[in-house]
Amino acid sequence: AQTVTQSQPEMSVQEAETVTLSCTYDTSESDYYLFWYKQPPSRQMILVIRQEAYKQQNATENRFSVNFQKAAKSFSLKISDSQLGDAAMYFCAYNEDSGAGSYQLTFGKGTKLSVIP
Amino acid sequence: DAGVTQSPTHLIKTRGQQVTLRCSPKSGHDTVSWYQQALGQGPQFIFQYYEEEERQRGNFPDRFSGHQFPNYSSELNVNALLLGDSALYLCASSFRAQPQHFGDGTRLSIL
Numbered sequence: 001a002q003t004v005t006q007s008q009p010e011m012s013v014q015e016a017e018t019v020t021l022s023c024t025y026d027t028s029e030s031d032y033y034l035f036w037y038k039q040p041p042s043r044q045m046i047l048v049i050r051q052e053a054y055k056q057q058n059a060t061e062n063r064f065s066v067n068f069q070k071a072a073k074s075f076s077l078k079i080s081d082s083q084l085g086d087a088a089m090y091f092c093a094y095n096e097d098s099g100a101g102s103y104q105l106t107f108g109k110g111t112k113l114s115v116i117p
Numbered sequence: 118d119a120g121v122t123q124s125p126t127h128l129i130k131t132r133g134q135q136v137t138l139r140c141s142p143k144s145g146h147d148t149v150s151w152y153q154q155a156l157g158q159g160p161q162f163i164f165q166y167y168e169e170e171e172r173q174r175g176n177f178p179d180r181f182s183g184h185q186f187p188n189y190s191s192e193l194n195v196n197a198l199l200l201g202d203s204a205l206y207l208c209a210s211s212f213r214a215q216p217q218h219f220g221d222g223t224r225l226s227i228l
Binding site: 035045 | 215
């Protein structure tokens with residue numbers, strides 16, 4: 001079974017600084033997708049960024065970027081110019097390619113990010 | 118453009134009762150997945166519905182069942198509620214498999 005590990009239960013960053021959240025995963029598949037979701041206290045799980053495993057180029061979305069290391073099975077999230085609104089739980093998630101017959105998202109346990117003014 | 122909507126937002130039940138949670142997917146989405154999120158944990162996959170059929174199921178007992186309607190909306194039913202069923206229940210929708218977009222969830226409390 002696929003597993004996703006987030007080794008940092010809590011992180012903090014000064015406003016306007018940069019922070020990196022870590023994620024590792026275990027899979028025997030070669031085609032899959034990786035995601036970072038943000039969950040503020042309002043509860044809604046918000047998709048931050050997505051990475052397709054077959055793409056070598058790291059995904060970026062404005063201030064959010066990833067460092068995808070397929071051989072190391074590592075998928076870290078970098079948040080630049082941190083803002084107070086970035087404070088939330090961040091979940092790393094894995095999804096096999098649908099051709100493998102599995103459609104579920106497998107989540108890590110999350111990292112709680114605090115932003116210090 | 119309405120996103121994923123779930124109802125109710127909060128529900129209180131007692132042990133042994135039955136509950137039904139509802140989800141309307143985002144416009145254009147045809148697939149609905151349900152997740153259970155215990156306090157302080159990541160979401161756990163319950164099952165996914167596509168074309169009105171359960172396409173995949175996670176490691177949950179038969180007390181958890183669901184349904185998808187022709188308009189793609191979905192229900193999650195839980196029978197014989199246990200204290201351990203207290204959690205946030207998240208619905209996610211997608212066009213085909215992914216990416217999955219989530220609703221605000223239903224907070225279920227069992228007394």
